[in-house]
Amino acid sequence: MTNGSLSEIYAKAAYPLLGHGKRNVQVLKEALEQYEGELDSDMYGSGKVIESFQVKMADILGKEAAVFFPSGTMAQQIALRIWSDDQGSKKVAYHPTSHLEIHEQDGLKELHHLEPTLLADRTRPVLLQDLREMEETPACVLLELPQREIGGQLPEYAELEAMSAFCRERGIKLHLDGARLFEVLPYYGKTAQEVCALFDSVYISVYKGIGGVAGAILAGDVGFAEQSKIWKRRHGGDLISLYPYILAADYYMEKRLPLMGRYYEEAKELAAYYNGCHALKTIPRVPVSNMFHVHSDLDKEQLEAAILEATRETGVGFASSIREREGGGCYYEVSIGDRYAEVPQNALQQAFQALGRKLRHTAEL
Amino acid sequence: MTNGSLSEIYAKAAYPLLGHGKRNVQVLKEALEQYEGELDSDMYGSGKVIESFQVKMADILGKEAAVFFPSGTMAQQIALRIWSDDQGSKKVAYHPTSHLEIHEQDGLKELHHLEPTLLADRTRPVLLQDLREMEETPACVLLELPQREIGGQLPEYAELEAMSAFCRERGIKLHLDGARLFEVLPYYGKTAQEVCALFDSVYISVYKGIGGVAGAILAGDVGFAEQSKIWKRRHGGDLISLYPYILAADYYMEKRLPLMGRYYEEAKELAAYYNGCHALKTIPRVPVSNMFHVHSDLDKEQLEAAILEATRETGVGFASSIREREGGGCYYEVSIGDRYAEVPQNALQQAFQALGRKLRHTAEL
Known part of the structure; x- marks a missing residue:
């Protein structure tokens, strides 16, 4: 067997x-049926298709700006790198089962030379006590909601608020790995804006619960978003055309967020x-x-x-x-x-x- | 005005x-009409859609293996990084108008810490004399055929063969920026295999003369290809689904290579x-x-x-x-x-x- x-x-x-x-070509064909062939491609991050979706996502997430990325792997390494440069520290902190730690061939370390501290363990998500016990102050803490590799566990919302306050007080940037953010909103009874307001930067996936083809959104303030575009170009993610992913993301988001x-x-x-x-x-x-x-x-x-x-x-x-x-x-x-x-x-x-x-x-x- | x-x-x-x-959604719709909706997506670099296209491209380019990348920016940085690690030297060499030098926000330097030497000048492509005059032996020389930013100039074929022989003799890896490789074959009167045989690794674009949606192929020996997949994951380019680009690339390649x-x-x-x-x-x-x-x-x-x-x-x-x-x-x-x-x-x-x-x-x- x-x-x-x-x-x-x-x-x-x-x-x-x-x-x-099934993840097959029909997923894309169904989405594309909604759009006219005459609709212009995006061009290296510019153009109506990408810009209007980014504005829409910034609004949904309650952030100043959002940037479409081909992958969350790229988006999150870049988020941590920006906060690392911003804070002048290579230290970041996240859960031992973070996507960055176990699914990315150590891109964060190999490309950005960041030094992660692992918080909590495989039995539970990161809690305030883990932040309190950090020996060094990192540039950034990444929280994944829900923590996928341990069954999709979540901290209680009050705990999340306390962790956000802790980081703000100490000048630690807080990044949300929200690959499945929309999937936890019914339990929290909160809007995406309310959850995202606790974080300095936010990544969401468009192909998990939303069920698009591929792609990710990275959101934060305008300065953060502009820096992320430079790093997106450096990573080779500023494609001439991302519209296949963007159009599918928009279509399935409308269909499935409700x-x-x-x-x-x-x-x-x-x-x-x-x-x-x-x-x-x-x-x-x-x-x-x-x-x-x-x-x-x-x-x-x-x-x-x-x-x-x-x-x-x-x-x-x-x-x-x-x-x-x-x-x-x-x-x-x-x-x-x-x-x-x-x-x-x-x-x-x-x-x-x-x-x-x-x-x-x-x-x- | x-x-x-x-x-x-x-x-x-x-x-x-x-x-x-026009680069519009019709370009993708036309390509997708040729494929059944039931065709399964590729999954993180695996699956028939991506593997069969990679085999086909390896064959066309006369290399052991080919890997589909979302962009040439990503593919070429990775090629130079692999040769740099292989040779134990951070030195690489290319034309002052190379895409890596002027269009990538210095990704090669910021992410890979490679140190390019600039060969020739804006009036002409790289020639054997430029390689002879290099003060240090680089890990890799990159040649762009044709040199786009100076009008698409080319070295004569005999000159190209001489440069290849020069690099082989000195153990310098030779990489082809073949964004427009197929476009120069009629002038050279050579096959893609013949030109690529002069190089250790080859990048081609699927959306220049071929006119696909986005994407690139990186080809070389099996060891090189396997390493490039690890770096592709690190860069955030190992998307769950690349099929929108692959199917369009295959369709337009059939249509336009002739x-x-x-x-x-x-x-x-x-x-x-x-x-x-x-x-x-x-x-x-x-x-x-x-x-x-x-x-x-x-x-x-x-x-x-x-x-x-x-x-x-x-x-x-x-x-x-x-x-x-x-x-x-x-x-x-x-x-x-x-x-x-x-x-x-x-x-x-x-x-x-x-x-x-x-x-x-x-x-x-």
């Missing part, structure tokens, strides 16, 4: 539970199904966004076999890959999008009955 | 002489018209690719006024902007694409008669 066969079975499942749908509350409610519902299942539990137990992780003390192969059988029997796709946990057990990520609402309730109930039965059987062997 | 009005008049001209057409010979012949024809015109001359006098520069000792405002009038009178669009030359006079760039063939010969003749008349009149004032 390999991940390959799990991902194959998932891809063919009648009722996949995750995400918005659905973030639904995704959140559905994540809580699905997590409850999982927590009622033998040998499975979710982190967080009650989701605080559209995502959570499903954990098990079973071996990866055992969980994979049970899921494969339950999917074959009921047509419900639970996961396309499962990861081993350090020290035993395994887990996988669940992220709710458009597809969940298309799954009939009775199929869902049958699927979890089947999965629970197979897991009890596995445990009894 | 401002550049604005020249670009407006050019945009409305019945017979624009430059390029393939037309490079025609563009070259048309450039020679158009340059002859210009050289028959009072107060104008082209560099090179006889083009060696699809491009050349039009130079005049007149003031920019005078040339602009004459062109504006000739375009208004005949509907032929000559230029959308004119640049001042250091030390007086002015020039603009001409690049031939699909549009030139759509201009009726009699309109062209009338346009150059009108332009010549106006320029003689200007000179007599």
Whole structure:
């Protein structure tokens, strides 16, 4: 039993539970249908297509200016570099599971020579106590909301406000890794502007909950935005045309920002199904966004076999890959999008009955 | 009379002489019509869409491996960085008008801390004598074929072979800035493989003569390509989806690679018209690719006024902007694409008669 066969079975499942749908060319074609062919391309960061979307995003995020980037990797390294130069310190601080630390081939260190301090640990998000315990004052603290690699955990909003106040008092810049910012607003009961007001700079992704093709927004004050454009050129991200990503971002943002509350409610519902299942539990137990992780003390192969059988029997796709946990057990990520609402309730109930039965059987062997 | 009005008049001209057409959303829509919506996206550099195009380009360029990049800026900095690390030297060498030197906000220096030596001068491309005169042995020499910012000049092919041999003998890596490589093959009478065999690494653009949406290819041996993927991730260029650029690149490459010979012949024809015109001359006098520069000792405002009038009178669009030359006079760039063939010969003749008349009149004032 390999991940390959799990991902194959998932891809063919009648009722996949995750995400918005297949990442295929139709995603772009659907978006482009809304636009006239005569619409001019952006040109190296200028032109109506990019400028109007940047103004719209600055407004949504409550910042003076926003800049469209081809990727969050590029946008966030640049944000930290700007604050590092601004503060005259190479020190930055973030969670050990930050995208910058584990998914970017150390670009932050190799290209910008910044020196990250790791805050908190893999069991929880960064809290005020972690900032208080920092031995050196960094140029910038990066907070990821929600903390994706630990199931999408969040600090409580009062804690977030306290961390923001702490940084302001000490002249530490606070940057938001908001790859999934819109996905946490229903739990916080806040607007994007309210959350972003706690930060000096903000990155959001346009292809996570929003479901665009690729791309990111970096927002802050005008001086920050202008500097970020210079670094964008240096990184090779100031493309002659970014419109394929921008038009898709705008289209899917209009379509899906109103659905973030639904995704959140559905994540809580699905997590409850999982927590009622033998040998499975979710982190967080009650989701605080559209995502959570499903954990098990079973071996990866055992969980994979049970899921494969339950999917074959009921047509419900639970996961396309499962990861081993350090020290035993395994887990996988669940992220709710458009597809969940298309799954009939009775199929869902049958699927979890089947999965629970197979897991009890596995445990009894 | 401002550049604005020249670009407006050019945009409305019945017979624009430059390029393939407007850079608008239709360029992407036309390409996407050829592909099924069910075609899966590439995923962070993997998947059929990106891998098959990379194999195809490696084959066309005669290199072991090719990697798709969102931009040439990113691809070329990375190529020089890899050779610098490989050779244990921060020295690289290129022409003073290299894209890396004048259009990238010093990314090569700010991100990679490389130290370029400038070869030759603004009157001519890099020649063997320039390599011989280098005081230090660099890790890498970059040659741009054709040298865009000086009208698209080229070294003769024998000179190119001699430079390649010189670098091989001394262990200097030779990198090709082939943003417009396909555009020079008709003049050289060589295949892309033959030219690329002279170089250790090669960059080509997919949106100059080819006319795609954005993107670049970097090619070399397998070890070089694998390293370039790591740096692509570090730069923030390893996007979840690059397919909008890849599909357009593939489509327009099929369409336009066979037309490079025609563009070259048309450039020679158009340059002859210009050289028959009072107060104008082209560099090179006889083009060696699809491009050349039009130079005049007149003031920019005078040339602009004459062109504006000739375009208004005949509907032929000559230029959308004119640049001042250091030390007086002015020039603009001409690049031939699909549009030139759509201009009726009699309109062209009338346009150059009108332009010549106006320029003689200007000179007599």
